[in-house]
Amino acid sequence: MRFLEDLNSRQREAVTATEGRVRVIAGAGTGKTKALTYRYAYLVNVLGIDPANILCLTFTNKAAAEMRSRIALMVHSGDYNDFVCTLHGFCVKFLRKEIYRLGFPKSFTILDEEDAKALAKECMDELGIKRTEKTVKKFLDGIAAEKALNGYIEGYMLPGNVITDAMRRTGNLACFVSRQLKGWALDFDDLMNFTLFILDRFPDAREYWQEQLNYIMVDEAQDCNTDDWNLIEKLGAKHRNIFVVGDPDQCIYEWRGAKPARFVQFASDKDIVLDENYRSTPKILDIANCVIANNKNRIPKDLFTRRAEGRAVIHFHGKTEKEETDWIVSQIRLLLDGGASPQDIAILYRSSWQSRALEQALLSEQLAYVIWGGIRFFERKEIKDTIAYLRLLANPDDDLSFLRIINMPSRKLGRAFLDRLRDLAAAEGASLFRTLEKHAPELGKPSAEAFVQLITEGRERVGQVTVSDLMNQMLEASGLKRVIREDQDEDRLENLDELLRSVRFYEQAHAEEEPTLTDWLQDIALYTNADYRKETRVIKLMTIHQAKGLEFPYVFITGLSEGTFPNMRTIREYKKNGEEEERRLMYVAITRAEKALFLTESEGYNVATKMSKYPSRFLAEIKKNMVVVEGTIPEELWRGTRNLVHVLDEENFVPEVLGAAVAARTGADGFAGDRAEYNSPFQVGQTVSHAIFGIGTILSASSDFSTFQVRFSDGATRHLRASFLSLPDMPE
Ligand code: ATP
Ligand code: MG
Numbered sequence: 001m002r003f004l005e006d007l008n009s010r011q012r013e014a015v016t017a018t019e020g021r022v023r024v025i026a027g028a029g030t031g032k033t034k035a036l037t038y039r040y041a042y043l044v045n046v047l048g049i050d051p052a053n054i055l056c057l058t059f060t061n062k063a064a065a066e067m068r069s070r071i072a073l074m075v076h077s078g079d080y081n082d083f084v085c086t087l088h089g090f091c092v093k094f095l096r097k098e099i100y101r102l103g104f105p106k107s108f109t110i111l112d113e114e115d116a117k118a119l120a121k122e123c124m125d126e127l128g129i130k131r132t133e134k135t136v137k138k139f140l141d142g143i144a145a146e147k148a149l150n151g152y153i154e155g156y157m158l159p160g161n162v163i164t165d166a167m168r169r170t171g172n173l174a175c176f177v178s179r180q181l182k183g184w185a186l187d188f189d190d191l192m193n194f195t196l197f198i199l200d201r202f203p204d205a206r207e208y209w210q211e212q213l214n215y216i217m218v219d220e221a222q223d224c225n226t227d228d229w230n231l232i233e234k235l236g237a238k239h240r241n242i243f244v245v246g247d248p249d250q251c252i253y254e255w256r257g258a259k260p261a262r263f264v265q266f267a268s269d270k271d272i273v274l275d276e277n278y279r280s281t282p283k284i285l286d287i288a289n290c291v292i293a294n295n296k297n298r299i300p301k302d303l304f305t306r307r308a309e310g311r312a313v314i315h316f317h318g319k320t321e322k323e324e325t326d327w328i329v330s331q332i333r334l335l336l337d338g339g340a341s342p343q344d345i346a347i348l349y350r351s352s353w354q355s356r357a358l359e360q361a362l363l364s365e366q367l368a369y370v371i372w373g374g375i376r377f378f379e380r381k382e383i384k385d386t387i388a389y390l391r392l393l394a395n396p397d398d399d400l401s402f403l404r405i406i407n408m409p410s411r412k413l414g415r416a417f418l419d420r421l422r423d424l425a426a427a428e429g430a431s432l433f434r435t436l437e438k439h440a441p442e443l444g445k446p447s448a449e450a451f452v453q454l455i456t457e458g459r460e461r462v463g464q465v466t467v468s469d470l471m472n473q474m475l476e477a478s479g480l481k482r483v484i485r486e487d488q489d490e491d492r493l494e495n496l497d498e499l500l501r502s503v504r505f506y507e508q509a510h511a512e513e514e515p516t517l518t519d520w521l522q523d524i525a526l527y528t529n530a531d532y533r534k535e536t537r538v539i540k541l542m543t544i545h546q547a548k549g550l551e552f553p554y555v556f557i558t559g560l561s562e563g564t565f566p567n568m569r570t571i572r573e574y575k576k577n578g579e580e581e582e583r584r585l586m587y588v589a590i591t592r593a594e595k596a597l598f599l600t601e602s603e604g605y606n607v608a609t610k611m612s613k614y615p616s617r618f619l620a621e622i623k624k625n626m627v628v629v630e631g632t633i634p635e636e637l638w639r640g641t642r643n644l645v646h647v648l649d650e651e652n653f654v655p656e657v658l659g660a661a662v663a664a665r666t667g668a669d670g671f672a673g674d675r676a677e678y679n680s681p682f683q684v685g686q687t688v689s690h691a692i693f694g695i696g697t698i699l700s701a702s703s704d705f706s707t708f709q710v711r712f713s714d715g716a717t718r719h720l721r722a723s724f725l726s727l728p729d730m731p732e
Helices: 002-006 010-015 032-046 059-075 086-101 113-127 137-147 151-158 165-170 174-183 188-201 203-212 226-235 259-263 281-294 320-338 352-364 381-394 399-405 415-428 432-444 444-460 467-478 480-487 489-511 517-528 566-592 635-649 655-664
Strands: 021-026 054-058 084-086 216-217 243-246 272-273 315-316 344-350 369-371 539-543 552-557 592-603 627-630 687-690 695-699 708-713 717-721
Touching: 002 010, 002 032, 002 272, 010 032, 010 272, 021 032, 021 086, 021 259, 032 059, 032 216, 032 243, 054 059, 059 084, 059 226, 084 086, 086 188, 086 203, 086 226, 113 137, 113 174, 137 174, 137 188, 137 480, 137 539, 151 174, 165 174, 188 203, 188 226, 203 226, 226 243, 243 259, 272 552, 281 315, 281 566, 281 592, 315 320, 315 539, 320 344, 320 352, 320 489, 320 592, 344 352, 344 627, 352 444, 352 489, 352 517, 352 539, 381 399, 381 444, 381 467, 381 480, 381 489, 381 517, 415 432, 444 467, 467 480, 467 517, 480 489, 480 695, 489 517, 552 566, 687 708
Parallel strands: 021 243, 021 272, 054 084, 054 216, 216 243, 315 592, 315 627, 344 539, 344 552, 369 539, 552 592
Antiparallel strands: 687 695, 695 708, 708 717
C-alpha cells in the first residue's frame, strides 16, 4: 500500500472508506480526482475487485480518457476496463446490451446535435412550421420537454406502436420520433431515458446491473442533473457503495440542468472535506478565494496551500485588442525563453468566438497551438462558407469555393444537376460558375439562376463598397445568416460577428491603402491555409468550460470585459443566478493555474454588449494588492464597470439602453438622463437588427423607450424589448 503515501490523511480516508455512501466535498485542486483515481487502484490492487464491477463516471470524454490513462498506470496492466466513462458513455454500453428488450437492434445509431437539427428541419418542413414562427432550437427544446414528461417511450417507440399519418401531421413529437425510428436513431435524451426506462420496467435487467456494479464513483458530481442522479441512485441501490466527489463552487452547468443541491443534500454515511490545495501558488489561490467570496449562494470555504509564494499575478490592460493579444504573445515568448514548454501554457476564454484574435496573434508569431475540444476559428463551417462566397466574388473560376457554397444554404441542386454541370464545364473547358452563368436558363432550375444573379450582383459591388460591407451584404443576400438565425445558433452568429469585426479592424489598420477584396483574402490566407500539423506539445487554447478539471503551469484568462465575461446573455437570462454561475466559471478558470496567472482585457468596441468595453466586475472584485496592473486603466473605465453592475443589479437588462444610461450617469452625453428618447439608441424609423427575425424598421416606441414595434423583412410586425434589438451596423 506504499502508493497511498502519496496522499494526505483525509485523501487516504476517502480511498479506504470503500463501503457505503461517501462524499468528498472540497475546493479546486485539493486532490479530489487524484483520490478518486487512487481509490480505483485501491479497489483493484488491494481489495481485488474486478474492474468490471466498478463504474467510474466523469464529465467529459476527454476527462474519461485522462482518467483511464491515469488508472492504467496504477492498476496491473490490462486490468482496467471501459466502465471508466461519462454518463452518456455508460448509457450507450448499457443499451448495446439491453435495448433488444425494446425491440431495437443493438446497432442503433446515435444522433449528435447536428443530426438532431437536420431531423428537426425535415419535421418542420413536413409540418409546415415556418422558421420565422419557430426556430429549430425551439422546436428541439419542445421535443426535449415532451420527452422529459415520460410516456413517450411506451406511447411511440416500442414495437407494436403505430404512428399514423394523422398523428405525424398533428404532433411534433410523433413526427420527430417516426423519423428517428426509421434509422433506429436515439438522441442524447433518449440514451438516458431508455436506460432509466429499462431499469424501471425490467426487474431482471435492474437486478443484473445493480449486482454487477459493486462500486460507483462520480467525479465532478456538482454538475450532475436530475436524470444523472436518478441513474446513479438506481444503479447503486443494492450495494449502496456510492462515492461522489465535487465542489459546489465549480458548478458551471446549471444552465443545462445541473442540480448542485442534489450533491449538497446527498445522504452520505461519511463526509470528507479536503482543504489543502496542491495545485496553485498562494497568490493565485488568494485571488480565487477573493472572487468566489462574492457569491451569496454558497457554503463558505477557503483553501490554503503550502506551496511557495510564487510570482505575482498580472492584470494587463490594453488600449486595443491588438495590444492585448500582442502582450499575451510577448509573455508567452518570455515564458518559452525562460525554459517553459509550450504545452505548459493555456489560454482560456469565455466564448469560442474569442479565439479568433488569439489565433491570429499566435499564427503571426508562428507559435503552434491547438484548440482543446473545439475547432480553429478559420476552420469553423460558417467562417469557411462566408470566405468561400467572397473568394468566388473575387475569382469566379474558383471551383472549390463554388462547390462549397452552391448548396449553402440549400438550393436543392442535387448530385445529378452538379454532375451535368461538371460535364458541361469539362466539355467547354470553363469553370463551374462560368458554365452555370452561360447555361443556367436551359438547366431549368430557378434556384441556380438566382445563385448566378446573387454572385453577379456581388461581383458588381466589389470595389464599390468596403470588404466588410460586401461581406455583410453577402451574408444577408445569400441567406447564410438567415439559416443560422433560424437555427438560433448563437455561437455561429457570434463567430460571424467576430469575422465581420475583424475585417473592420483590418480596414481601419490599412485605411490609407484602401484595401481591396483581394488584399484581404491574401491577408487571411495565412490563417485559412495554415499548415496544422498534429502536434501535442503545443500551447492550448480553450473555453473555460473545456478547462474544467485540468491544470496548467501557466494560465492566461483573456477578454475579461463586462458583457464578454461575465457573459451578458447569461446575466440577462438568469439574472443573479447567472451572475453567480459566471463567477463560478471565473473561479474554475483561476484555479486551473499552477505557477503563474495572467488576466487580460482591453478597451474598444464590445461585440457582446454593443457598446464600449469596461473591465470585468470580477477584476474589480480582486483586492488591489493581490495583482500587479500593467497598463493604465482610466478611472472612468472602472466607473463604467461600476455603473453597469449597478444598473444590472436593478434588473435593467437593456444593454443598448445601458450604454446610454451609463453615459447619462457620468454626464457624458450632456442630457440629464431622464429623457428616455435621448438615452435610447433606437428611434422611430431606424433600422434595427434582431438575432432571429433579422433586419426591421422601428414603427413606434413605448413611452419609456423600453419596447419597440418593429416591422421585419418578412412583413410581420412584432413588439420587442430593446435588449433584443441592436443596430445592424456596428459603430466602430
Ligand atoms: P479540480 O477541482 O480542479 O477538479 P481536484 O480537487 O480534482 O481539482 P486534482 O486534480 O486531483 O484536484 O489534484 C490537483 C493537483 O494536486 C494535481 O497535480 C495532483 O497531482 C496534486 N495533488 C493532489 N493531492 C496531492 C497530495 N496529497 N500530495 C501532492 N500532490 C497532490
Ligand atoms: Mg478534479
